[in-house]
Amino acid sequence: MRDVIVIGAGGGGPVVAKELAAKGLDVLVLEAGPRHAKPRDEWTTFENDANNPLSGYFRLGPTDRSKPAWYREWPQNSFVWQLSGVGGTTQHFYGNYPRAYPGVFKGYDGADRNEYDVNHRFPFTYKEMVPYFEWVEALMPVQTAAMGHKEQLFFKGAETMGLPVQTTKTTLRASYRPQENAILQPQGTAGKTSDKNLLNFPQAKGCTFCGYCFQGCMRPKGAPRNQFAKRSTDNSYVPMALTAEVWATGGRPAELIADAYVTQVHSEKRNGVLTATGVTWRDNVTGDEHREDAKVVVMAGGCTENPRLWFNSGLPNPNDWVGRGYTDHFFDWMIGSFDDYTGNPKGVGSSARLDYPPYGGLENVGLPPALSAFSASLSDSGIRGQYKNGRGATGPWDGPAGRVAGPELKELLSGGIDKLLTVLVITDDDVEAQNRVTLSALPADENGPIPKVTFKQRQRTKRTLKNREFMARKAAELLRGAGAKKVYRIDWAPLILHVQSSMRMGESENNSVLDARGESRAVKRLFIADNSALPNGLGGPNPTLTSQALATRTAEKIFQTYFGGDPWVLKEAPVVSTDPRISVRLGQLGL
Amino acid sequence: MPTAVPLARRAFLARIGILGAALGGGGLLTRSLLNPADAATNPLLPPTVDLLRPVLAALARDTMNGLTVFCQPGPDAYSRTQGTVSKTPGAMESGATNFIIESLDNFVPFPDALAQPIGAAMVTGLADTGIVLPGLELLPPQLRQLDKALAALLQSDEALPLSLPIAMLLNLMATQVNPLAVNGPHLSPFARLTYAEKASAFELIEKTDADLVALLDVQFPEPLKESVSGLLKFVGGALIEFGTFGAYSEYAVFDPKTRKLKGRPVSWQLSGYQPDGPVEGWDDFIGYYQGRTEVHD
């Protein structure tokens, strides 16, 4: 019997594993996908090789790329971007680590307090969350992002908008700033040369501005895994969890098994109370099933997979909120084309942002060609100049919203990928019961019935729709201010990658799955500690920092409730994830 | 003597492209070939099916050529037909057709559970699509055999690649937009459309209450009904989105064995992306905005 089994080694799971391994608990982490222990041998810098959702090394599927990916049903034009593997979806994220807006927490009394998703607030205060933010920020570490040309241009646009620069961690008002990123900033030769021979660790440290965040960070070359620039969990929390004995007094290394797909969470009635007892998992390679029992089970499979596992385990769903309330920041995409060099595909995907509570926010996003082309063609508004699919909004952008496709797209990209600046429009979107995960009626896979993700993008709440239009206009204003000669609005179909709140924590037992401690209301000793546990869409900030802060808090609750321990975040200082003791131990382990 | 196929049925086979691909002017089967062949590879199916399979594959590929040049036009014949020919390389050079066929055929790990019923529903359920096409009454009675072979294939448990029913769907829409597309260059009606007509075909597919999609649903039992229409809604968008992704990726020149490129991808040539190939880093670090390297509350 284990102390704790964590299901999923993505953005959230490794946080609980690391924190509880540090306290000496016996922790088992089961990850459905691959463990990329040798990225230099397994990864490239190529877009299709990396990100083809069916066969790329970053996909939702088992290690063996000749086996099919795990198909998920989306009954609408949309794309749900989740990855399997150690690091989960953080493997190709950008490490943008802003804090959730204070307005989404209980007790917020700012002048704009009624303008947030007031029915779905965090069940505790922002003030209570701050130490957990600080803990994760120090551990990663989160740093103010260096500026490349695309950021310089973004700021040039932001400077024309009459907004202040944010110089605090907390977002207090509409403002712009460099990102706070979970990325080691450039040192030595990094960012200063394109000469391969000068970019080896330790001559180069931190971000080399390679521009391959989407294809996985394995830079600088020769750095130990926990000193790669980008702090995806495969480079940060997982190495810490696996080496807890060397950096934490009384720590005990967690055990991690990859290609281990959890198909069942087991439960039984104890003294009349339904209680989690363990899991069954399936080995992707052999097909063998294994069962392990634990005192506490933590689900961290992500917003789409947790509801599926819940349903397939036959766990109760008394208020019908399992899988509901899925938020995605109802993104949109705005492309500016410029006469001059923008540096678009270089450096971290995004290092500049503009926050606009209570509407949402904006950030620059640099992409290589195939992803640029994909982003220009994902639309709910038809094709510019051809058809509008019932939409095609007009506004301060050029022409109607819609796909830039065919000859127009070719012309745009042929003007030079480094003459574009693209802005992600992030909406503060409401928790809505209709946006949800259910089981699909399509054939089950080897792990059981598959999930279906339904988003009714055209029927979102008035507030959500209004916020999206507001932010889209701000994005156009920013691009014009930066000097764009043409601005295109794509009106994205749902691109679901800021995922939140499908197993939400909440104050009311009528519309939440988790109580304020992160434990499920229906099954005791069953916790959820990833983005699905978030109570709402955070107001628009990228979710991982807040999700990890919440997972840290949940780890404390687990330790207090079931292992008789004391909370530590207010008393201790975290060890930083780049600690050389971790590097040395990883070397001994061949990682 | 086989009985003649009803007119509506002929029209349907013409519209999804099969009639033209098999028997039309540039058709792949001479009519005599449709007379019973000797030995069948699958004893449960009529021998004509053996002749039909490569026709269907060629039809699907031709249709997808029409699709990928829609995503990325180039100097080729399909782009010319579309009216958007350009001097620089496009989808034919970037391997996008192979990419999209591979993607569709591997899109679901259970093609027999999906492609088969979609194909069958299309062919059995949508026959009478109510558009009168000129000249079909003159078609030979062997058409009956073609139709029978198609029906037999679709009703068998032989795995059908998803690219085929998707190609049929594109062709069906193409002939709705322009009925004259049943005849002309290329094998596929969709490939015969102009750029604007192809866009109109997508408009029909993407309409949220697309009639065709609703019609298809009727062919399926609950609870699969909505899954099929939902899937087609997804695929409608994905055809453009993934066709475009593939066309602008390194797909055609990537060697999976060495994990290196055999040439410079089309999109890199077009867009000037990393002129000297992959890098370890760039000299693009300017400094910190307003000189600030940390912030605190």
Ligand SMILES: Cc1cc2nc3c(=O)[nH]c(=O)nc-3n(C[C@H](O)[C@H](O)[C@H](O)COP(=O)(O)OP(=O)(O)OC[C@H]3O[C@@H](n4cnc5c(N)ncnc54)[C@H](O)[C@@H]3O)c2cc1C
């Ligand atoms: C392109 C992109 C860019 C992004 N950029 C940012 C950014 O800059 N900042 C930010 O904050 N966020 C960003 N995100 C979002 C970020 O990736 C997510 O917030 C984060 O990964 C969510 O963590 P999670 O643990 O909820 O889910 P995931 O990271 O998806 O992890 C879930 C893990 O659980 C595993 N799993 C699922 N089911 C099972 C099972 N049954 N058994 C075993 N294992 C299972 C999965 O394989 C996976 O590894 C980005 C996302 C994308 C796609």
Ligand code: SF4
């Ligand atoms: S840009 Fe920086 S953080 Fe991103 S992959 Fe390259 S080195 Fe890593």
